Amino acid sequence: xxxxxxxxxxxxxxxxxxxxxxxxxxxxxxxxxxxxxxxxxxxxxxxxxxxxxxxxxxxxxxxxxxxxxxxxxxxxxxxxxxxxxxxxxxxxxxxxxxxxxxxxxxxxxxxxxxxxxxxxxxxxxxxxxxxxxxxxxxxxxxxxxxxxxxxxxxxxxxxxxxxxxxxxxxxxxxxxxxxxxxxxxxxxxxxxxxxxxxxxxxxxxxx
Amino acid sequence: xxxxxxxxxxxxxxxxxxxxxxxxxxxxxxxxxxxxxxxxxxxxxxxxxxxxxxxxxxxxxxxxxxxxxxxxxxxxxxxxxxxxxxxxxxxxxxxxxxxxxxxxxxxxxxxxxxxxxxxxxxxxxxxxxxxxxxxxxxxxxxxxxxxxxxxxxxxxxxxxxxxxxxxxxxxxxxxxxxxxxx
Numbered sequence: 001x002x003x004x005x006x007x008x009x010x011x012x013x014x015x016x017x018x019x020x021x022x023x024x025x026x027x028x029x030x031x032x033x034x035x036x037x038x039x040x041x042x043x044x045x046x047x048x049x050x051x052x053x054x055x056x057x058x059x060x061x062x063x064x065x066x067x068x069x070x071x072x073x074x075x076x077x078x079x080x081x082x083x084x085x086x087x088x089x090x091x092x093x094x095x096x097x098x099x100x101x102x103x104x105x106x107x108x109x110x111x112x113x114x115x116x117x118x119x120x121x122x123x124x125x126x127x128x129x130x131x132x133x134x135x136x137x138x139x140x141x142x143x144x145x146x147x148x149x150x151x152x153x154x155x156x157x158x159x160x161x162x163x164x165x166x167x168x169x170x171x172x173x174x175x176x177x178x179x180x181x182x183x184x185x186x187x188x189x190x191x192x193x194x195x196x197x198x199x200x201x202x203x204x205x206x207x
Numbered sequence: 208x209x210x211x212x213x214x215x216x217x218x219x220x221x222x223x224x225x226x227x228x229x230x231x232x233x234x235x236x237x238x239x240x241x242x243x244x245x246x247x248x249x250x251x252x253x254x255x256x257x258x259x260x261x262x263x264x265x266x267x268x269x270x271x272x273x274x275x276x277x278x279x280x281x282x283x284x285x286x287x288x289x290x291x292x293x294x295x296x297x298x299x300x301x302x303x304x305x306x307x308x309x310x311x312x313x314x315x316x317x318x319x320x321x322x323x324x325x326x327x328x329x330x331x332x333x334x335x336x337x338x339x340x341x342x343x344x345x346x347x348x349x350x351x352x353x354x355x356x357x358x359x360x361x362x363x364x365x366x367x368x369x370x371x372x373x374x375x376x377x378x379x380x381x382x383x384x385x386x387x388x389x
Contacts, residue, residue, distance in 0.1 A: 024304040034304045038324055041284070041294040048288055074280035075296065078247070082254055082285055088247040090281070098233040098240045118244055 013049035018193050020046040021162065035162045037072060037133045051076065053192060054159055055083040058129055061156055065128040067091050069115070069144055072133035076161065080131065089121045091130075091144050102150060106143035115143045117151070124152025134162045135191065163191035219255035224388045226252040227368065241368050243278060243339045256282070259387055260365055261289040264335055269362055271334035273297050273323070273354060275346055278339035282367065286337060295327045297336075297350050308356065312349035321349045330358025340368040341384060344375030351382055 020043040027034040041047050058080065067089045068077025074090060081088040094103065094114045101116040122128065130144045141158045148155050226249040233240040247253050264286065273295045274283025280296060287294040300309065300320045307322040328334065336350045347364045354361050361382060369375065369386040376384050 022305070027304040028301075036304050038296060038303065038305075038327065041287075041296070042327060044288070044291055044293055047284075047294065051288065071277040071280055071296075071298075071302075074277055075284050075294070078253075078281050079285045079288055081247075082250075082257065085250055087250055088253065088281070090244060090247070090277075092277075095234075096277075097244065098230040098242050099228070099244070121244070121248060 011053065013046075013053060014192060016043070016046045017050050017053075017161070021193070033164075035134055035164055037075075037161060040161070041075065050161060050192065051079045051083070054080045054131075057190070058157075058159075059084045061129075062127050063129050063156055064126045065089055065122050065148075065153060067117070067128055067130050067144060067148060069130070069132040069140055070096070073131045076133065077131040080129070086129070087121075089117060091115050091117050091147065102147060104143040104147045104150070106139045108139070115140065115147060117147045119151075122148065122151050122153050126153045128153040128155050130155060130158040132158075132160050134164055135160045135189065136164055138189075141189075157190055159190045160192070162193045163189075217259065219252075219259060220387055222249070222252045223256050223259075223367070227388065241340055241370070243281075243367060246367070247281065256367060256387065257285045257289070260286045260337075263385065264363075264365075265290045267335075267362055268333055269335050270332045271295055271328050271354075271359065273328075273334055273336045273350055275321070275336070275338040275350055276302070279337050282339060283337040286335070286365075292335070293327075295323060295334075297353065298322050308353060310349045310353045310356075312345045314345065315343075321346070321353060323353045328354065328357055328359050332359045334359045334361050336361060336364045338364075338366050340370065341366045341375040341386065342370045342373040344373075344378030344384075347375065347384075348378055351379070 020040040022036040022039040024034040024036050064086050066077045066081035066086045068074050070092045078088045094116055097116050097118050100119040103114045103116040105112050105114050128148050130141060135141055145155045226246040228242040228245040230240040230242050270292050272283045272287035272292045274280050276298045284294045300322055303322050303324050306325040308325055309320050309322045311318050311320050334354050341347055351361050363383045363385055366386045369389045371389055
């Protein structure tokens with residue numbers, strides 16, 4: 001699941017990328033250690049390295065669609081799409097896309113939200129990559145995958161810069177949260193960085 | 208007003224223009240919405256869009272590309288990466304996690320607020336502001352004010368599309384505006 005497992009162990013670029021990401025405590029609510037990628041975007045070399053690592057991995061996989069999740073997926077997705085010759089499809093919050101859409105609900109900690117995609121953006125049989133900056137529970141990525149599959153695309157992989165299991169979970173063991181994350185997707189997930197050891201645990205721990 | 212010298216339009220512009228879809232009555236009746244998502248599906252036209260901006264800005268010593276949420280996030284980063292600049296997202300309220308400065312701006316009905324992270328840019332830097340479209344110029348003006356408040360020199364605003372009848376160019380005053388499709 002992580003870059004190290006996918007043959008990127010020791011890639012010297014990963015260290016610079018990791019260092020460029022700022023952790024902001026207690027955002028958006030107390031207890032969350034927010035992985036802020038905006039500082040990565042200020043480091044031209046680290047930002048370029050991030051895109052290059054994804055491009056190196058995906059350029060020969062026959063991917064014709066890069067789907068980016070609003071809004072931070074928009075920051076990484078288009079550059080990857082341009083480099084691998086794929087189209088870019090934005091997956092958006094409700095009522096943003098102007099044309100006919102399909103939508104998919106997903107669960108938040110409290111309540112639900114919806115993700116939308118334009119009808120006709122992709123054709124059945126296309127091979128797709130889903131991009132977001134960060135994965136926590138995998139709920140948003142799962143909704144993205146369902147949208148693409150409903151339109152007949154094959155989702156080759158989901159790719160995120162950072163993997164961070166949801167911190168506001170009542171019971172926690174690091175490895176089980178990662179497993180939860182994988183199960184939520186049921187498919188291949190590539191994460192450049194594993195930040196699971198940096199989350200702040202609330203509630204009881206269970207061995 | 209005397210007309211400007213007629214320049215040959217770059218041959219790539221036609222493909223870019225025809226890749227943009229117009230959606231009538233969105234978000235409300237009477238508005239002809241310029242939808243750039245179809246441009247993003249046309250790999251050549253999207254590539255050409257970025258190339259046209261990069262060609263214009265790569266030798267202008269720009270160290271900051273500021274992109275306006277959310278469609279400015281699609282065009283800004285590829286430009287920033289190609290010209291060696293950093294990318295700074297200008298966001299709706301409460302999205303940026305760190306300390307921010309904010310700027311209020313007017314909408315057709317009411318107001319909104321735009322935010323930028325403190326410390327993202329330094330006084331004296333040269334910046335480009337990117338969005339998909341300029342209409343009244345209200346959003347771009349707010350972005351200019353945010354950057355100028357911290358001592359950044361805004362070299363130009365760049366958009367894929369301009370709606371000239373909404374007079375955004377006038378609202379930007381002396382600040383140059385460059386667009387591909389008018």
